[in-house]
Amino acid sequence: MKSGRSPHQARLEAALPAALERIAATPRVYAALWCGSAARGEATPYSDLDFHALVTGDFRWRSNFVVDGVPVEVFHNPVRKVRSMFTDGDAATIAMFAQGRPALPHPDLGPLMAEAQALYAAGPAPTPVSEFIRFMLMDTVMDARASLHTPVHTLTVMAALGPLLVRPLYAVHGWWDVKRERWLDDLEARAPVIAQELRLVLSAATDDARQEAFEVLARRLMGELSYVEGGTEPEPVP
Known part of the structure; x- marks a missing residue:
């Protein structure tokens, strides 16, 4: 175990290979980003493994499963939908790509992460109280x-x-x-x-x-x- 790494973080990291094997075997998936508290090294006893997967085709979906006792949540989207969510100011998606770590690498991930990091650093436009x-x-x-x-x-x-x-x-x-x-x-x-x-x-x-x-x-x-x-x-x- 790495120095300073909590047992909760270690437990989630140990489940990574099995989770990624299942994600990689999902039809139309060709890349994935590891996101959330565990990807930031901040896992708690209640953390799960979060991923954003890039898919081919015209469909998007969300899935969840359990590996080695660890809950896993995966958001599946084509690249154009990810960029659409960036444009719409989807805070969760922007944070995922700004702070995530490539888990199933692909050249499409780099530009998306760079775009999200720029958006995250700039922040959303202030919105007056309605x-x-x-x-x-x-x-x-x-x-x-x-x-x-x-x-x-x-x-x-x-x-x-x-x-x-x-x-x-x-x-x-x-x-x-x-x-x-x-x-x-x-x-x-x-x-x-x-x-x-x-x-x-x-x-x-x-x-x-x-x-x-x-x-x-x-x-x-x-x-x-x-x-x-x-x-x-x-x-x-x-």
Whole structure:
């Protein structure tokens, strides 16, 4: 075992050959990139093996299987679909190709990885908070106030954190979104104050403390917590 390598990392790396053998035997697959926490050397007891496979033809699919007790997840896409996801700003795909490691090498992988690394370094274009998010977050703040000191309060606040607060904060700042389990570490590197505000929401011992921390984070996104005029554009009814 390499010095400093965790037993969890070693367990996943030991399963690599069997996983790659199965991926390489999949019809239409001709290249694969090893992605995710294990590829970064950050495996935990709950990590799996993640791959992005390049395929010939006009189909894309996702598969999962288990080798040597290790879960494996594989995303299969033609090159043109990968580039389309880059164009669409698909954060997960861009991160996979920016941080991944060639597992089944092919000349097509190099340009895709270079393109993803440039996109990842540049970050997405900042996106203002939409009227929909603003209204829904304000509504949730009021719902949370109304449910103080009831079992529902924690659920109300926690259900809103991802879609109505953290992900919009990432979008406003022009940061690539990450999985929930990486929010605190990622924000600690990007914006320690926001990381601390989120930590206070997650670790609050009482409803009142949770509500106060939640509203601090909400004000960071919205400014004043108040309802404003707005609405969506009319849409035709089919």
